[in-house]
Amino acid sequence: MSPIDSILGIQGLAVQAVQRGKDIHVWAKPHQRAACPQCAGAQVRIKATHHRTLKHTRQGNQLMVLHLAVPK
DSSP: OOOOHHHHHTTTEEEEEEEEEESSSEEEESSSOOOOOOTOSSSSOOOOOEEEEEEEEEEEEEEEEEEEEEOO
């Protein structure tokens, strides 16, 4: 587990980029592809992803903003 993964505290995310400035922005996506919700099969076609932005937590005096790319 990398240091940034331990800072996030969320299992199953692959951190792509980190940008520090006034706030800390972290771009991440899931480690594994999502399984089918009905049959739990791994052969799922993902047509598109959706980008979500979360105000995750504070690191010292800086706000940590998490940008997630998740399947629709």
